[in-house]
Amino acid sequence: MFEQLQTRLGGILNRLRGRGTLSEAEVEQALREIRLVLLEADVNVKIARDFTARVREAAIGQEVWKSLTPGQQVVQIVHAELVRLLGETHRALTPAPQPPTVILLAGLHGTGKTTTAGKLAAHLKKRGRAPVLAAADLSRPAAVRQLEIVGERAGVTVVSPVPGEDAVAVARRALVVCRDRVADTLIVDSAGRLHVDDDLVAELARIREAVAPHYTLLVLDAMAGQDAVRMAEGFHAAVPLDGVILTKLDGDARGGAALSVTATLGVPILYVGTGERLEALEPFHPDRMASRILGMGDVMTLIEKAQEQVTVDEARELERKMRRAEFTLEDFTKQMRQVRAMGPIDQVLAMIPGFSARRAGLPGGGEIDERALGRIEAMINSMTPGERRHPEVIDGSRRRRIARGSGTTVQEVNRLLRQFTDAKKMLKQIEQLGRRAGRGAGRLPTSLEP
Numbered sequence: 100m101f102e103q104l105q106t107r108l109g110g111i112l113n114r115l116r117g118r119g120t121l122s123e124a125e126v127e128q129a130l131r132e133i134r135l136v137l138l139e140a141d142v143n144v145k146i147a148r149d150f151t152a153r154v155r156e157a158a159i160g161q162e163v164w165k166s167l168t169p170g171q172q173v174v175q176i177v178h179a180e181l182v183r184l185l186g187e188t189h190r191a192l193t194p195a196p197q198p199p200t201v202i203l204l205a206g207l208h209g210t211g212k213t214t215t216a217g218k219l220a221a222h223l224k225k226r227g228r229a230p231v232l233a234a235a236d237l238s239r240p241a242a243v244r245q246l247e248i249v250g251e252r253a254g255v256t257v258v259s260p261v262p263g264e265d266a267v268a269v270a271r272r273a274l275v276v277c278r279d280r281v282a283d284t285l286i287v288d289s290a291g292r293l294h295v296d297d298d299l300v301a302e303l304a305r306i307r308e309a310v311a312p313h314y315t316l317l318v319l320d321a322m323a324g325q326d327a328v329r330m331a332e333g334f335h336a337a338v339p340l341d342g343v344i345l346t347k348l349d350g351d352a353r354g355g356a357a358l359s360v361t362a363t364l365g366v367p368i369l370y371v372g373t374g375e376r377l378e379a380l381e382p383f384h385p386d387r388m389a390s391r392i393l394g395m396g397d398v399m400t401l402i403e404k405a406q407e408q409v410t411v412d413e414a415r416e417l418e419r420k421m422r423r424a425e426f427t428l429e430d431f432t433k434q435m436r437q438v439r440a441m442g443p444i445d446q447v448l449a450m451i452p453g454f455s456a457r458r459a460g461l462p463g464g465g466e467i468d469e470r471a472l473g474r475i476e477a478m479i480n481s482m483t484p485g486e487r488r489h490p491e492v493i494d495g496s497r498r499r500r501i502a503r504g505s506g507t508t509v510q511e512v513n514r515l516l517r518q519f520t521d522a523k524k525m526l527k528q529i530e531q532l533g534r535r536a537g538r539g540a541g542r543l544p545t546s547l548e549p
């Protein structure tokens with residue numbers, strides 16, 4: 100996520116952070132660099148200028164050059180201003196007093212409306228809500244089918260058009276279905292257009308009139324950068340929006356859309372999409388996003404994801420084992436499966452402060468796949484119970500036997516054993532982080548490094 104922005108900003112701030120003294124001119128120089136980095140990330144010119152102006156003002160107001168840790172203070176100011184730019188606080192979708200809460204998803208072609216409808220339904224269902232999806236996109240036959248498929252995956256009812264029904268009629272009937280089935284949330288998927296044109300605006304207006312949405316959310320493709328934000332302005336002028344869902348943050352989006360959209364539209368980002376999978380939707384937290392952009396990781400999101408995968412008992416058992424150094428190769432496979440279920444490994448690792456999959460030399464795009472995991476399990480199965488508990492006894496001849504038994508190579512066995520040792524170290528770190536975050540949740544770490 101925003102790799103380049105992270106690297107460049109991280110570089111500038113790291114340079115400042117270590118400094119015992121800092122002159123006004125040096126701060127000025129850093130601000131010029133920051134503005135340039137923002138522009139390169141496709142942030143709107145005026146927003147980039149205002150941003151650095153506010154950082155400058157705060158730096159002057161706090162007389163940072165007189166401070167004992169001037170660099171550190173500048174980093175904190177930049178962080179605070181980033182949080183502000185991203186919308187200050189997390190906004191949740193609050194249920195309407197009179198259910199169902201109606202959410203209308205709108206946006207241009209291919210921005211991710213249908214996918215997001217399914218993700219949002221799955222997300223809300225996991226949190227105890229009862230959502231229904233309405234297929235109010237009749238622009239092409241495949242659109243309805245696509246929503247039916249994601250709805251099936253999410254395990255929620257999809258209301259599709261019957262012959263003779265138009266988008267408005269489907270949406271209206273879906274409201275009735277919600278009442279019949281005591282569903283508390285209706286998510287309406289709408290048709291995309293190439294541009295914000297009269298057709299689009301008229302259709303959305305008619306749907307809005309029919310179902311009176313509590314939330315009209317713009318689904319915005321982050322890859323489109325500033326163009327997307329300009330388009331969003333036109334959209335907001337024609338159809339009043341209550342919020343934005345920013346999609347495709349897993350791609351090589353430069354960050355401009357994320358950093359500009361809230362300031363431009365004056366509406367919050369509610370969720371971000373981080374992949375094509377049903378689970379790849381995260382509630383948006385400005386402070387966590389700012390930390391990620393500054394390379395400080397996002398321990399809170401990591402912990403929340405981990406909590407979805409591991410039961411309290413399992414976590415306690417693991418902690419006990421790690422403390423007593425009883426953590427075995429069997430636990431290792433189980434851990435790997437759980438970490439994998441949290442999302443593509445590079446994305447998961449990026450949430451650890453100071454960690455980046457790229458820097459660790461890991462492949463991006465979740466390339467640590469099922470097949471590799473299968474080979475690792477085969478190797479572990481070829482070990483004796485004693486070897487699994489005490490891998491340090493596995494010498495050269497045992498390694499050859501394990502490779503033969505599992506149809507792998509000695510190199511792979513070597514790599515596995517090395518990974519196991521590294522994983523032990525890393526799990527200890529994660530656990531420590533978790534304990535630290537549990538105490539001072541959401542507080543700004545004092546350093547950019549772990």
Ligand SMILES: Nc1nc2c(ncn2[C@@H]2O[C@H](COP(=O)(O)OP(=O)(O)OP(=O)(O)O)[C@@H](O)[C@H]2O)c(=O)[nH]1
Binds near residue numbers: 210211213318350374
């Ligand atoms: N990588 C990535 N791909 C996404 C994300 N969200 C959606 N996509 C992909 O984007 C493509 C378009 O998604 P759709 O959900 O069909 O978009 P849409 O807005 O409904 O498109 P129309 O109905 O044609 O306007 C699909 O290939 C999705 O898998 C995301 O967060 N990350």
Ligand SMILES: [Mg+2]
Binds near residue numbers: 214
């Ligand atoms: Mg669609």
